[in-house]
Every structure is written in C-alpha cells, then in structure tokens.
C-alpha cells in the first residue's frame with residue numbers, strides 16, 4: 514500500500530526556524546537528528562504560552578494551577594495516544610536515562626542473588642548501565658545478547674538460549690541509535706513473557722520514526738525522549754498499569770501514589786511536558802486532518818516519512834559505495850532499519866565531523882553511548898560518523914554531504 518500524502522519536505526522545513534541558520538555562505542544541514550532533532554515553532558510556542566500564561570505549580574485552587582493540571586493531564590493523554598497506551602500509564606521525567614535508572618532501582622528491590630537480567634550488545638548504554646548496576650548490587654547475573662556484526666541484528670538463537678526460569682528482566686532496544694537496526698521486540702518479548710520476566714523497551718530511537726504500539730509489543734515498560742521527535746528535552750515512560758502499581762518506587766510520602774504519577778519525583782518540567790505533547794501534535798499535523806484520530810495521523814506521517822527516509826538512505830548508501838575511504842555499517846537500505854546511517858571514515862570520525870561542520874553539515878561522531886556496538890565493530894578509537902535523516906532532510910542535503918565526504922579522500 515502506498516503511503517498517504519503528507520506535507521511536502523519544503524512545507525515541513527518552513528516550520529523549523531533552525532533550518533535558516535547559515536554557516537558562511539551555506540545553509541546548515543542538520544544530520545544530527547538521532548542525537549536530537551530541531552524543534553518547530555508550534556512546539557516552542559506551546560512552551561512559551563505555558564510559561565507566559567499558565568505557569569504555576571500543580572494541584573492548587575487558583576486558575577493558573579488548575580490550568581497547569583489540565584495541560585499536564587492533556588499532555589498525558591496525547592503521549593498515551595502516541596504510544597498506544599492509556600493516560601494513567603504515562604509518566605514524565607528528566608530524560609530516558611533517569612527514568613530507566615528509577616525503574617531499575619525499583620525492580621531491583623525485588624531481585625534475589627542468582628536472578629538473571631538480559632541486556633543486549635546493540636543497546637544504548639542507558640538501557641544497559643541501570644541493569645548492570647542492579648546486577649552488581651543484588652548479586653544478579655547479567656546475560657548479554659550478542660550483536661551479529663555481519664547482519665547488524667541481535668543473535669536470536671543466543672537470546673532463546675539465554676532465557677531461563679531465573680530470567681527476571683529483559684531489557685531491549687526497539688531500534689539502534691548507532692546502526693539504525695530495528696529489532697523485532699514484539700517477538701522477543703512474547704518469548705520473555707513465558708519466563709515471567711519483566712520486560713523493558715528502549716524506544717528512544719524507534720519512536721521518532723515509527724508508530725509505537727505498546728499493546729502489540731506487550732512490554733511492561735517502554736521509554737522514549739521527546740527531544741528526538743521534534744520536542745523539548747524531556748523523557749517519557751510508559752508502564753503497564755499493574756506493572757506501575759507493583760513497583761516499589763522510592764518516593765516522598767505526600768506525593769501522589771496513584772497511576773503513573775507515582776513514578777514522577779518532585780516538580781515536573783511543565784513546559785517540557787506541554788512541549789512534548791505539542792511535538793506529537795506537530796507530527797500529526799503533517800498528515801491530512803480527514804485521516805482521523807491524532808494517532809492515525811501520526812501513523813500516516815511516519816509511514817510517509819519512512820518511505821522518504823528509505824529513498825534518502827538509498828541515495829546516501831549508493832553515493833558512499835563509490836568512496837572506498839568511507840564504509841557504511843548497519844543494515845542495508847530497504848531492510849528493517851531507520852534512516853540513520855553510520856559509517857567508518859578513513860582518518861577517523863572526528864576529523865570527518867569537523868570537516869563537515871566547516872561546510873555547514875552538522876553530524877555527530879563517536880560511539881553515541883552505544884559503546885558495546887563500537888567495541889564489537891572494532892571502532893572504539895576512530896568512532897563512527899552518523900548521518901540521521903529526519904522529516905526535514907532533503908536530497909539536496911545528501912548531495913552536499915556526499916560532495917563533502919568525497920573531498921575527504923585525500
């Protein structure tokens with residue numbers, strides 16, 4: 514089925530003031546989306562409106578406090594729709610890493626020595642370090658699912674072998690921020706369920722590219738970060754209602770203990786919460802209104818952007834295929850991947866990123882906190898150059914990038 518028609522790239526770009534930035538005589542091209550996307554006017558406006566017009570702390574009896582309560586409740590509903598959840602299952606926090614440490618600490622209170630936790634070599638360390646710390650504290654056994662460096666996917670057979678009656682936690686990423694690999698978390702979690710393990714998904718790199726469906730994935734917890742999908746710097750956590758209720762979370766006695774609010778510590782980033790909801794609305798707004806619900810429009814936008822992303826990746830892959838000094842890593846174009854392409858560059862990723870930056874091409878380099886991936890690929894020292902294609906990325910920008918990479922040959 515062909516994707517729905519959504520706003521064209523030119524129209525999408527007009528929403529982002531950052532895209533007008535110039536570097537010398539060049540307009541800046543942002544390839545750093547996997548590290549954090551640019552933010553459209555509507556998101557910034559929602560945050561400004563909040564701070565100018567409704568700013569207050571929560572749960573008091575005057576209008577700005579009531580408005581704050583209403584805006585946060587509405588944002589919970591919006592993020593719930595984004596993830597296919599219920600509003601009571603959405604918590605906000607500083608970022609995904611902080612939320613993950615918080616959940617892990619609470620789960621840790623129930624762990625016994627010899628219990629097993631499964632993590633993967635493909636994950637960002639935000640979904641590894643909290644479990645590593647737990648294993649150390651509680652005497653649990655940490656089992657690693659290896660990355661198959663030939664396919665850029667996890668070793669499925671090793672995963673099956675790792676599951677055991679002692680498995681208490683399975684922590685996996687839905688998409689790799691370093692390689693773009695999409696993992697079939699739904700199948701992995703279905704298998705984990707048979708052991709009774711708690712299942713935790715890192716959707717930080719997946720959520721900006723594909724519609725998350727927590728009911729279909731059937732995980733206990735899933736986290737993402739709004740600043741990766743055109744929103745502000747804030748983390749979003751989904752927890753199944755009964756999994757949240759069962760968590761022995763460290764919390765202040767007087768703070769709310771019902772629903773997902775029990776996962777939130779102290780005063781929240783209200784403007785960030787409002788901005789995260791505005792980011793979801795922005796994504797939905799790119800699809801025709803007649804398509805239906807906000808979730809249906811988000812789905813249509815992601816579908817169409819995925820299609821465009823595949824073309825951009827194919828163009829990029831094809832171009833670097835003619836440059837022996839550049840070696841792409843990760844799954845092939847048109848396979849199960851996001852539009853994030855990492856590559857080894859002769860001379861190292863740092864020199865490459867600097868050379869690109871000088872030409873107004875902003876791209877990240879290093880290991881992107883996916884240090885196990887870098888270790889397995891043997892690029893710890895030289896790092897990778899990472900190109901992220903987002904809603905505002907154009908073919909012309911890929912051409913500029915290819916020209917700059919071409920000039921790195923000498």
Ligand SMILES: Cc1ncc(COP(=O)(O)O)c(C=O)c1O
Pocket residue numbers: 547548607608609610611637639640686688689690715716717718737738747748
């Ligand atoms: C896949 C993935 N997981 C987790 C994180 C950490 O997210 P946060 O910065 O919200 O803690 C990142 C950030 O780059 C990421 O890409």
